[in-house]
Amino acid sequence: MKIPRLTFWRAVFLVVVALGLYSTYVRFMHGLGASTHLSDRTPWGLWIGFDVLCGVGLAAGGFTMTAMVYLFNLKQYYHLTRAAILTAFLGYIMVTVALLFDLGRPLRLWHPLVMGNPHSIMFEVALCVTFYSTVLAIEFAPCVLEPFGWKRLCAIIDKIKVPLVLFGVLLSMLHQSSLGSLYLIVPGKLHPLWYTSPWLPVLFFLSAVMVGLAMVIVESFWSGRALGHKPDMKALAPLGRIMLVVLAIYALTLLQIRWSRETLGLIAAGTEESYLFLLEIACGILIPGILLAMPRVRLQPRGLFTAAVLVVLGFVLNRMNVSVTGMAAISGEKYFPAWTEISITLMLVAIGCLLFNLAARYLAVFPHHGPAAPRVPARADAAVPEYMAAERS
Amino acid sequence: MSYGMLFDVTRCVGCLACEAACDEANGNHPPEDVRDLRYDKWTVVRTVEVDGEEKHVRRMCMHCQDPSCVSVCPVGAFKKTELGPVIYDENRCMGCRYCMMACPYNVPTYEWDNPTTPRVRKCIMCYERVKAGEPTACAAACPAEATVFGKREDLLAEAHKRIAENPELYYPHVFGEHEAGGSSVLFLADKNFAALGLPGNLPEGPLPELTGQVLHRLPNVVVTAGAALMGLWWIIHRRQELAASPEKK
Ligand code: SF4
Ligand code: SF4
Numbered sequence: 037m038k039i040p041r042l043t044f045w046r047a048v049f050l051v052v053v054a055l056g057l058y059s060t061y062v063r064f065m066h067g068l069g070a071s072t073h074l075s076d077r078t079p080w081g082l083w084i085g086f087d088v089l090c091g092v093g094l095a096a097g098g099f100t101m102t103a104m105v106y107l108f109n110l111k112q113y114y115h116l117t118r119a120a121i122l123t124a125f126l127g128y129i130m131v132t133v134a135l136l137f138d139l140g141r142p143l144r145l146w147h148p149l150v151m152g153n154p155h156s157i158m159f160e161v162a163l164c165v166t167f168y169s170t171v172l173a174i175e176f177a178p179c180v181l182e183p184f185g186w187k188r189l190c191a192i193i194d195k196i197k198v199p200l201v202l203f204g205v206l207l208s209m210l211h212q213s214s215l216g217s218l219y220l221i222v223p224g225k226l227h228p229l230w231y232t233s234p235w236l237p238v239l240f241f242l243s244a245v246m247v248g249l250a251m252v253i254v255e256s257f258w259s260g261r262a263l264g265h266k267p268d269m270k271a272l273a274p275l276g277r278i279m280l281v282v283l284a285i286y287a288l289t290l291l292q293i294r295w296s297r298e299t300l301g302l303i304a305a306g307t308e309e310s311y312l313f314l315l316e317i318a319c320g321i322l323i324p325g326i327l328l329a330m331p332r333v334r335l336q337p338r339g340l341f342t343a344a345v346l347v348v349l350g351f352v353l354n355r356m357n358v359s360v361t362g363m364a365a366i367s368g369e370k371y372f373p374a375w376t377e378i379s380i381t382l383m384l385v386a387i388g389c390l391l392f393n394l395a396a397r398y399l400a401v402f403p404h405h406g407p408a409a410p411r412v413p414a415r416a417d418a419a420v421p422e423y424m425a426a427e428r429s
Numbered sequence: 430m431s432y433g434m435l436f437d438v439t440r441c442v443g444c445l446a447c448e449a450a451c452d453e454a455n456g457n458h459p460p461e462d463v464r465d466l467r468y469d470k471w472t473v474v475r476t477v478e479v480d481g482e483e484k485h486v487r488r489m490c491m492h493c494q495d496p497s498c499v500s501v502c503p504v505g506a507f508k509k510t511e512l513g514p515v516i517y518d519e520n521r522c523m524g525c526r527y528c529m530m531a532c533p534y535n536v537p538t539y540e541w542d543n544p545t546t547p548r549v550r551k552c553i554m555c556y557e558r559v560k561a562g563e564p565t566a567c568a569a570a571c572p573a574e575a576t577v578f579g580k581r582e583d584l585l586a587e588a589h590k591r592i593a594e595n596p597e598l599y600y601p602h603v604f605g606e607h608e609a610g611g612s613s614v615l616f617l618a619d620k621n622f623a624a625l626g627l628p629g630n631l632p633e634g635p636l637p638e639l640t641g642q643v644l645h646r647l648p649n650v651v652v653t654a655g656a657a658l659m660g661l662w663w664i665i666h667r668r669q670e671l672a673a674s675p676e677k678k
Contacts, residue, residue: 064544065544066542066544067541067542067543067544067545067547068539068541068544068547069541069542070542076467076529076535076537076538076539076541077535079526079529079530079539080526080530103658106662107658107661107662108661108662108665109662109665109666109669139524140522140523140524140525140526140540140547141522141524142523142524144504144522144523144524145523147503147504147521148503148504148523151504151505151521152503152504152505153500153502153503153505155500155637155640155644156500156501156502156503156505156527157501157640157644158501158502158503158525158527159503159504160644160647198662202655202658202659202662205658206654206655206658209650209651209654210647217640217643217644218527220639220640220643221497221500221501221531221636221637221640222530222531222533222636223630223631223632223636224533224628224630224631224632225533233639234639234642234643237643363530
């Protein structure tokens, strides 16, 4: 057996996982009190804010891409869907594992499924996430089945693809927006720069679509570098334009809400919240918006990549603002995650990246890579040449 | 029939008898230096200085009429009982702590240092005693009648009567009559409630309605979005079929 060479990144990975495992031990042997900086005043911290809120959002590429390809028939993006589904699938697994860390009684994760309270947004989210993870597992299955030549099963999945995708898209619309609705009940606690009833769910949904597209671009570049193939700018640049449109809609909605609520003044108030809000807007909307609006930048790999990364960062900042910063003033406590909290989050991210890498190498995720991808064309991609030919004639 | 408590800041002498009675009635043994709500401390008497005067203000679960904690719990661990108390079932709770996040008064607390079976803890308005027709332990212990127990409507009437009889003493507002949809626990004071540390920015309506108005629309949204997406798919699909087979045109 060949022992893998210890590169810099592998060393980082090992350190992160080792620290994460130690923190896992602290979390489960000594409890949340010993392993986190959570308190009665700050009951939700990094794990809910980043692992859950951002994790679900960053996985939104799965439903946006499948909707575009299978429902709107934009076949030119077909080759991006599998990577997007993989990211989404891994994202939801990470979210679930993070919940096992965060719940006081993780073994009761299933309780909402049997004793649900229909008035609770959290219950609705739990149901949607459970169903959607199942949908993602089925959507992802061909990537695993194809290399093993299980064509029959793939054909069955292919047959139900359209209703399956539709179901997944509806579930995603529901829970992506509902993560915002979670905060509707705290008008007195969430800072007015982020609290907007009843618009929070709309903003959460729009920003999820936006960041989903951004993630597809980012991961195309990363996997391209890792696997040694060039990013397909022919598909990614138009994706950048769609992202720009969603960005504009999001920005307009936000502006309209701020305007009508006369909270525009709060933005210029010079408080810590106002700076973070401005940073979020500049990093996540303004700068990437300007970059994407310039064809010169958008059509160029580096420009597109930069804009997409900025959108992702702005999104993460937004979710952290809603879940942590925006709630801090009223709680009267400054929360900063404990190193054990951070190390567990880092460990989950690292393992997610590793799994993505392994899947990209050994499963049929990328058309120009992996063992069997081009060999067994599913019905959808079989339609590509035909359709394109028809378009041209 | 719904019971409640009326706490009158002007009568409280700060003797902490209610705290001791609460600890005892619920089997809690908090260290003496615990001065805020905690898993083993379900009520505290805080001392605040307003306009140079020392005021004693109790802090405890308000037992809201339409409680946030009840509405947000994904597993229905909280319940508003007919008698008034909001109670908790530890056998359902999975420890997501949404109740703590959602409570407008920051009341529920958590057993953070219990690694295996942590519970949410808060005042349950002596549910067993109330069921048996007795007043709450804190009200029974109060030597100054600052905390009194009774039917909510009687307490409301009493509160308004005290304000009417003594308008120059009281701040003209019964806290808990309308705040966030009202609560079983009511407060009277001679100072602005926000200055006494009670939340001053709560809307009048029940908070769960803010979620409800979105939740009620969801079935419509899902059906409409589903139909729209199906329609789009069908139109696009059909056009491509036609384009692919020109002879059928
Ligand atoms: S004060 Fe908080 S814990 Fe008590 S009933 Fe109201 S929402 Fe629930
Ligand atoms: S912590 Fe327990 S009681 Fe509170 S919302 Fe979650 S499941 Fe319900």
